[in-house]
Amino acid sequence: MNRHHLPVRTCVGCREREQKSHLVRLVWAASKVALDRNQVAPGRGAYLHRRPECLELAIRRRAVGRALRVTGVNSDQVAQLLEPAVGADTSA
Ligand SMILES: [Zn+2]
Numbered sequence: 001m002n003r004h005h006l007p008v009r010t011c012v013g014c015r016e017r018e019q020k021s022h023l024v025r026l027v028w029a030a031s032k033v034a035l036d037r038n039q040v041a042p043g044r045g046a047y048l049h050r051r052p053e054c055l056e057l058a059i060r061r062r063a064v065g066r067a068l069r070v071t072g073v074n075s076d077q078v079a080q081l082l083e084p085a086v087g088a089d090t091s092a
Helices: 052-060 063-068 075-082
Strands: 008-010 017-019 023-029 032-035 046-049
Touching: 023 063, 023 075, 032 075, 046 052, 046 063, 052 063, 052 075
Parallel strands: none
Antiparallel strands: 008 017, 023 032, 023 046
C-alpha cells in the first residue's frame, strides 16, 4: 500500500494536512454551509477535523467562508451543523 497516493487535504481549523477520509467536508449549498458526508458534492469544499478545537479555530478565523470563497457564512449555523459530527470520532 502506497500511502503517498492517499488524498490529503488541509484542515481549515488547525491547518494541518490530513487524509481526506479523516476530515469532514463542507460545501456551500442553498446559501448556507452543508455537510458533504460522502465527499462527492460538486464545487469547492472545506475540510475540517472532527475536533472541537478545529471547529473553534475555523470559526474564529472565518476559515470556512474563505475556503469556500463565499461571504455570508453564519458562524452559529456552522457550529450547529458540526456539533454532532465533532467529537463523534475521538480516535482521530
Ligand atoms: Zn484540524
